[in-house]
Amino acid sequence: MVINLTNTTYENSFQLNHQTYRFADIAEFLAQHQVDVDKFPYTIRILLEAAVRRHNHNQSQGDELTALVHWDDQHDADVAYKPERVILQDFTGVPALVDLAAMRDAIAKKGGDVQAINPEVPVDLVIDHSVQVDRSGDDTAFAFNVQKEFERNHERYTFLKWAQNSFDNLTVIPPDTGIIHQVNLERLATVVMTKQQSDGSFEAFPDTLVGTDSHTTMINGLGVLGWGVGGIEAEASMLGENSFMPIPKVVGVKLTGRLAAGVTATDLALTLTNLLRQHQVVGKFVEFYGEGLDHLPLAYRATVANMAPEYGATCGFFPIDRQTLDYLKLTDRPAALIELVEQYAHQNHLFYESGQDDQRQYSEYETLDLGTVESSVAGPNRPQDLVKLAQMPQQFDDRRDMPAYPVMVNEQSFELRPGSLGIAAITSCTNTSNPQVLLAAALVAKRAVELGLKVPAYVKTSFAPGSRVVMEYLKAAGLQQYLDEIGFNLVGYGCTTCIGNSGQLLEELQSRLSADAYPIAAVESGNRNFEGRVNPLVKDTYLASPPLVVVYALAGTCDIDLTTEPVGTGRDGQPVYMKDLWPSDDLIADLTRQYLSPKQFSENYQQIFQQNETWNQLEAPTSATYDWDTASTYIASPPFFETADQQPEEIQGIRVLAKVGDSITTDHISPAGFIGSKTPAGKYLQDHGIAVRDFNSYGSRRGNHEVMMRGTLANIRLKNELAPGTTGGFTTYLPTNEPTTIFEASREYLHDQTPLLILAGKDYGMGSSRDWAAKGVKLLGVKVIIAESFERIHRSNLAMMGIIPLEYLPGETAATIGLDGTETYTIQLDKQIAHVTATTATRQVKFDTRVRFDTPIDWTYYEHGGILPLIVDDKLNA
Secondary structure, three states, rough: OOOOOOOOEEEEEEEEEEEEEEEEEEHHHHOOOOHHHHHHOOOHHHHHHHHHHHHOOOOOOOOHHHHHHHOOOHHOOOEEEOOOEEEEEEEHHHHHHHHHHHHHHHHHHOOOOHHHOOOOOOOEEOOOOOOOOOOOOOOHHHHHHHHHHHHHHHHHHHHHHHHHOOOOOOOEOOOOOOOOOHHHHHHHHOOOEEEEEOOOOOOEOOOOOEEOOOOHHHHHHOOOOOEEEOHHHHHHHHOOOOEEEEEEEEEEEEEEEEOOOOOOOOHOOOOOOHHHHHHOOOEEEEEEEHHHHHHHHHHHHHHHHHOOOHHHOOEOOOOOOOOOOOHHHHHHOOOOHHHHHHHHHOOOOOOOOOOOOOOOOEEEEEEEEEEOOOOOEEOOOOOOOOEEHHHHHHHHHHHOOOOOEEEEEEEEEEEEOEEEEEEEEOOOOOHHHHHHHHHHHHHHHHHHHOOOOOOOOOEEEEOOEEEEEHHHHHHOOOHHHHHHHHHOOOOOOOOHHHHHHOOOOHHHHHHHHHHOOOOOOOOOOOOOOOOOOOOOOOOOEEEEOHHHHHHHHHEOOOOOOOOOOOOEEEEOOOOOHHHOOOOOOHHHHHHHHHOOHHHHHHHHHHHOOOOOOHHHHHOOOOOOOOOOOOOOOOOOOOOOOOOOOOOOOEEEEEEEEEOOOOOHHHHHHHOOOOOOOOOOHHHHHHOOOOHHOOOOOHHHOOOOOOHHHOOOOOOOOOOOOOOOOOOOOEEOOOOOOOEHOOOOHHHHHHHHHEEEEEOOOOOOOOOOOOHHHHHHHHHHOOOEEHHHHHHHHHHEEEEEEEEOEEEOOOOOOOOOOOOOOOOOEEEEEEOOOEEEEOOOOOOEEOOOEEEEEHHHHHHHHHHHOEEEEEEEHHHOOO
16 A cells, blocks of 8 residues: 655644754654554654655655555565764774765866765764774873874874865764764764754754664664664765665564673673574664663663674664663753753654553564573674573583693793683773773772782783773772772773784783694673684683673683682682672662762763874865875775776676685674785785884775775685685685685686676674675675675675675575585576576586665666765766
8 A cells, every 4th residue: 555645744843942843743644544653663663753754855765654654564665764974983984984085086087076075964983993902901001002003093094184174074083082882872972863944943853873883783772773884885874875775674672670680781782692693683673672671771771782783683772761861961961952852752752661562563572581691701702602601611621631831921930721811801882881890890800909819910901991981980989990900901992802903912922822822712891702803813702791801800711610610819818709709789889879970971072172182283184185195005095986887687707716604704804903914915015115013904904995905805714615724815716726815816817807706604794894895805806795694784785886695595505506616607687586507517507596685776786886986976967
């Protein structure tokens, strides 16, 4: 049934503080179409509000209103998502702005107005991904790391300063301020936004966003709908382009009861990650409800929402309620804003009341009794793999017969065992946005100091909060000194270990392991622990709450049952157990009330543009177009803006560049950390006069396509079945059966004009929203990827780069079809099915695959060779 909208406008208004606020009235719209708004999930209400608002402004996108009225029967229908703002972090933000600068060049070359390339919505870029833990464990660490950060990144920061000077609607938040999602939660998000109308009234509507980081979903904890996208899609949103997506299924997760004493928000987030991965929520919206929400403070919700990429959902949404308003008050948002949020949410049916839970309808349902959550960690290399504390020793049973590993650190001798810790890091906005877990960690440290416990000298400890407010309340409570005393000194305000910027291990252990590998471990309060991500010399990484990070650090190992075994021996010679260190919930609550204040938040954020003198003194040009330095190894003009003449419906002569297994992450495809001196990227840098000590990281060099395409599929943990017996970026050049690197093989194939293919298993592209995981394979010459399944963001990125994502039909895999990667392929596109023929000298096999161009616009991207040249054409023809 198509709804006849005629010229009806669905608008209502309310008065607040002598001001008129108009809004797109979703309840009125639904009532006129015989549907009750109370039956709709809150996330769908927000999508519907935007569609009704577009209709009110004569900007409707096809039949989206009809589809949204019947949303749970219309999951093949497409709706527009045009967020009200965009947030960027610097690793993904630099290449996005590099692309915008290159678009201006492309416009200028064709005689167009370069000012056509300007953000049309507010864009905030937070520099948080560049600081590394070069020094830790003492009071000089923070200053030293900041100095090194500016030395390494001077060129990148100059470019960002130019972008800030040259683009409208762009705000750059300086380094050493905090982590993007914590800054967004504590300051940037408004929950409700307004625009003044010609009659003097204001239109009110929900705050929505996309961000170039998977964990943008953290803001869902505040009742703000947003999620992570690749830099490519963010660029489109910045430039006013609509994104289209199928109407999602919504999984309603009912939370009941309350958390037991001593159980943290991290434990809850890891438990839900495990539960929802099993439920299979990839590509779906997750919405939390139930009486359990009454007992979950906002910071707990933010931790759960932050982990949405880990359980695979597009978002993990908590609707606006009293906890939302309380948090806005805690963080000292303006009183007028808080009143507006409350009034608007009530008026437009976006305020959550638990008594209405029975009326709402979801696509699927899940439940969790909060009282069943136990203290847990996740690992050793996937965040969804939950491990109860008592089960930790079992993780190392298969290595019990390995000999001890002798090391000398700080003139002390140690014999390490599998599971011994090389790194223990309190890091990541996931957890440092939560005062309760940080106060708990500091109280554990205090008790450890009082009992005489110390962290073994071989463990590299660090503390990198996501906001300067954290240090304010820890110092006010007199607790930071105890973290300092056991080695958890401040190392920086940024992502650090969580994204692989852990720096080297302690010097003696680093050199020993570099020469003679051994399976040591790490524990961190982050959100991802993919193999090789935290540090290339670390085998196993476990995610844990900040207080558990401290406890494991004191033990010096993960191979311990903390529920029964002592953490260490006190100065009195008596064993000390975790229960002796763990603070009570009442004590944590008392300290939170005493030492956490709204003033800390407002004073901190009033100073963010003044407190970094090094940034403020940095000089940068103000030209409309960027003056590229052709010798730069950080910033280069990318080759993405030539429109394809015509993309073929049939591709012949395709060879396989890599055949990989399940759970290939964007870390595997586009590494963010260490650049090896013998890799193609390392050789390129050395050929350009860059010393190995100055390589910096892949993440910091994302503004240079020459480095990034050489780093594509170069992760040291990547296993390519075309290069058996190797790990890393290796393959076989099939025409001559010659072993070589993936990059060098791609150059040979490019010379031969041979199109390339990647064969993959389940969940291809899971992990961070790295556009270079799509850009890089495009530059290697990859035209097609065939996988058993794709992670949401990466599938979108591939489509936006004009790469064809194909999915095996149900029940089929490379193994069942009999593909080994040595075949030559022909692929014929036929709407949503691709006919594939794989041929060797002795046999031929034909099979069909599903074309994962999920919306019509994906086909348009393909036809133009990607979204970037399409945008240039659109701007020139506007």
